Amino acid sequence: MIDPRVELLLALADDELIIGHRHSHWTGVAPHIEEDLAFSSISQDEIGHAVVWYRLAAEVAGEQGVRDLATRAPAGGDHADALGLGREPNGYRNAVLVERPNGDWGYSLARHYLYDVAEDVRLTTLAGSSWQAAADATGALRREERYHLLHARTWLDRLANGPLDARIHLADGLVAALVEAPGLFEPLPGEAELVADGVLPDDHATQQQRWLEAVTADLEAVGMDHVLGGDPHHGGGEFLATASGELVARDGARAPSGSGDGGYGGRLGRHSSDFDAVWEEMTGTYRAYPGVRW
Amino acid sequence: MSAATSVTSDDVRAVLDTVPDPEMPPVSVAELGMVTDVRVHGDRVEVDLVPTYSGCPATAVIREETARAIKAMDGVGSVEVRFVNTVVWEPERITPPGRRKLAEFGIAPPGSGQTLLQIGRRPGLGQPGETQGVVCPLCGSRDTVADSPFGPTPCRSSSYCNACRNPFEVIKP
Numbered sequence: 001m002i003d004p005r006v007e008l009l010l011a012l013a014d015d016e017l018i019i020g021h022r023h024s025h026w027t028g029v030a031p032h033i034e035e036d037l038a039f040s041s042i043s044q045d046e047i048g049h050a051v052v053w054y055r056l057a058a059e060v061a062g063e064q065g066v067r068d069l070a071t072r073a074p075a076g077g078d079h080a081d082a083l084g085l086g087r088e089p090n091g092y093r094n095a096v097l098v099e100r101p102n103g104d105w106g107y108s109l110a111r112h113y114l115y116d117v118a119e120d121v122r123l124t125t126l127a128g129s130s131w132q133a134a135a136d137a138t139g140a141l142r143r144e145e146r147y148h149l150l151h152a153r154t155w156l157d158r159l160a161n162g163p164l165d166a167r168i169h170l171a172d173g174l175v176a177a178l179v180e181a182p183g184l185f186e187p188l189p190g191e192a193e194l195v196a197d198g199v200l201p202d203d204h205a206t207q208q209q210r211w212l213e214a215v216t217a218d219l220e221a222v223g224m225d226h227v228l229g230g231d232p233h234h235g236g237g238e239f240l241a242t243a244s245g246e247l248v249a250r251d252g253a254r255a256p257s258g259s260g261d262g263g264y265g266g267r268l269g270r271h272s273s274d275f276d277a278v279w280e281e282m283t284g285t286y287r288a289y290p291g292v293r294w
Numbered sequence: 295m296s297a298a299t300s301v302t303s304d305d306v307r308a309v310l311d312t313v314p315d316p317e318m319p320p321v322s323v324a325e326l327g328m329v330t331d332v333r334v335h336g337d338r339v340e341v342d343l344v345p346t347y348s349g350c351p352a353t354a355v356i357r358e359e360t361a362r363a364i365k366a367m368d369g370v371g372s373v374e375v376r377f378v379n380t381v382v383w384e385p386e387r388i389t390p391p392g393r394r395k396l397a398e399f400g401i402a403p404p405g406s407g408q409t410l411l412q413i414g415r416r417p418g419l420g421q422p423g424e425t426q427g428v429v430c431p432l433c434g435s436r437d438t439v440a441d442s443p444f445g446p447t448p449c450r451s452s453s454y455c456n457a458c459r460n461p462f463e464v465i466k467p
Contacts, residue, residue, distance in 0.1 A: 034442040037452070041444035048349020048448070052379070139382040140348050147443050147466070 004190025005131065005199060006057050006065065007093065010083070011188055011267055012122070013053035014094035017084055018275075019115055020046030021282050025102050042112075042148050049141050054080040056133055072283075074291035081293075085286035089279045090269040095183040097263045099275040103176070106169030109159060111177040113152035114215065118184045120149060121211045130198030153218065160222035167224070174219075174227040182208065183263025299369035303332040306339055306364060313363050316352045317447050320395045323356055327387025330378060337371030339364050344383045347448035353377060385449075385465045397431040401450065402464040407436070408451075433458035440464075 023046065026039035058066050058079035066079050073086030098115065102108045123145065127138040159170040185208035194200040202210075219225040265271065285292060310324040310332070323329065323343065331342040341360060345353050357375045364373045385404035388396070393403035402408065406429040427436045435457030442452045443466070450463040 034444075034452075037442050037444045037446075041448060044351070045347065045349040045448055048347065052348050136379050140345075140379055143382055143384075144347055144349075144448070150443060 002069070002189070003060055003065075004188065004194045005134075006061050006069075007188045007190055007267075008194055008200060009053045009057035009060070009134075010069075010093045011095075013050040013057065013083070014092045014266075015098050015115075015119075015184070016046045016053070017050035017282075018092070018094040018278060019098040019111075020044070020050065021278055022098065022100070022102055023112070026108070031105060038151055042151065045144050045148065049144075050084060051080045052137055052141065054083040056137060057083060059133075072287065072290070077291040078293070081286065081291075085283045086290075089271060089275060092269060092271065092275070092279070093267050094271075094275075095180070095186065095263055095266040096272050096275075097177060097180040097183055097266075099266075099271060099278050100180070101274060101277075104169060104173065106159065106166075106171075106173035107176055108173070109152065109155045110170060110173030112148075113156050113218075114174075114177050114181045115184070116145065116148045116152045117214050117218075118181070118207075118211050119145060121207050121214070125200070125202050125207055128201040130201075134199065156218060157222060160224050171224060171227050174224065175230055178227060178230070180263025183266050184208075185211070186264050186267045188267055301334055301337070301339065301367060301369040303334050305367065306332045306334065306341065309363050309367060310341070310360065313356075313360050316355045316359070318396065318399060318401065320399045321388075321392050323360060325389045325392030325395065327383065327389065327392070328356070330381045337369060339367075339370055339373050341373070341375045342378045343375060344379070344381045345377055346383050349448050352447075385467060388465070396465065400431055400462055402428050402431045402453070402462060404465050404467065406431070406464065408464050408467045428453055428464050430455035430458060430460070431462055432460050438462075 020043045023039045023043035027036060027043070030036040030039055061069065066082050067073070067075070069091060070082035070086030071088060071091075073082030077086075097111060100107075100111070120142075123138045123142050126134055127142065129135040129138075156170070159166045185204040187204050188194065191200065191203060195203050216225060216228060219228060307324060307329070310329050311322050313323045315321050315323055315326055318326075326346060328343045328346065329341065330344050331340075333340040341364065343356065343360065357377070361373045361375045364370055364375075388404055393405065396403040397406075408428045428438050428440070429436055430438050430453075433455060435455055437456040438453050439456065440451065441454050441461065445452045445463050445466075449466055451466050452461065453464050454461050
């Protein structure tokens with residue numbers, strides 16, 4: 001049985017690490033140099049935030065706890081590296097949404113936007129945690145995250161107010177990302193205990209509601225709220241395509257029954273096939289040279 | 295170690311004023327406002343630092359350089375340097391000498407007009423005619439535009455000066 005606080009921190013950290021890794025795929029190939037810089041910088045921030053949470057998780061779990069989780073990590077190595085790079089694929093708790101490839105610019109920006117609103121909601125929630133160490137950690141993170149939201153909202157505005165082609169790409173991206181975004185709020189193992197102790201002042205269902213209200217307000221402001229019904233171009237259909245081209249049932253968006261349904265499963269270590277590619281690449285050096293220091 | 299030598303926290307702070315930031319070498323970690331506490335117990339020194347940004351890759355180097363500099367002081371037996379998050383770093387922590395050195399290095403320090411203009415308002419993103427007004431550290435003009443809210447390190451953004459036609463960096467508000 002893993003301490004629920006470790007479950008909470010791994011979910012936060014793994015989301016940050018994996019989306020940071022995906023964002024970094026724009027480095028060198030973004031549409032223009034300012035965006036190269038933006039995605040690279042956001043990526044660096046997110047991976048730095050993952051390290052903050054991994055360190056705290058390691059303090060809670062202790063040496064043996066880290067060892068039990070990071071079965072590929074050598075003894076005595078850096079705990080943040082061990083947790084970030086030394087686990088088997090099914091040991092990662094990130095939401096399925098963040099492991100998807102970047103796809104096109106529309107999907108990248110849509111996911112970035114939906115994710116960063118979610119992050120804002122959960123850091124704001126954690127700032128009120130009864131667990132002082134977690135609440136303290138949110139101070140610097142929230143300060144830094146302002147720029148991510150500013151960037152995401154600037155692009156939401158820009159694409160939504162752009163030519164028809166930009167609106168279509170954005171709408172497609174939003175619909176694909178919205179299908180799996182509920183996975184960001186999948187209940188954690190031991191969530192009831194976290195809420196009862198005040199470690200998590202509001203449960204994920206409440207946080208999801210707050211997130212949806214913020215997203216709805218933004219989308220209404222730019223005249224894109226029709227995507228919330230899963231409808232990019234006011235068309236119909238029983239299935240929705242995810243960024244990877246997988247088809248998921250329209251009504252599956254909130255069914256917590258494994259990877260692919262509403263983006264659920266990640267918090268239990270169940271991932272899409274897209275995670276394998278991320279894991280292979282991200283942990284390649286660490287697996288080749290166990291315990292290597294950067 | 296000489297028994298007569300005893301270190302004070304002021305001595306330690308003076309040394310911290312000479313430890314350079316690896317990414318902005320003219321400015322010290324103390325001038326950047328990274329030092330939150332110094333404690334001296336006999337020949338043991340403890341220093342608390344706060345990173346400017348959580349994702350700053352220079353923190354490991356800063357910790358090592360800081361410990362090395364203090365260890366080299368007469369009367370110091372052991373050193374512990376740790377990063378804390380009970381204090382949140384803000385640009386306002388940068389000292390007046392630090393601000394002057396940043397400007398000389400070509401980076402607009404806090405207090406150059408970025409606070410009101412960058413946050414809570416959509417950035418110009420280089421649109422013609424939209425002047426951002428952050429003072430150019432190179433020529434002093436306010437006829438400048440924001441290129442990007444991001445820069446070469448997490449704590450800096452990128453701007454361009456229409457007057458002297460130079461790109462420059464800005465400490466993010």
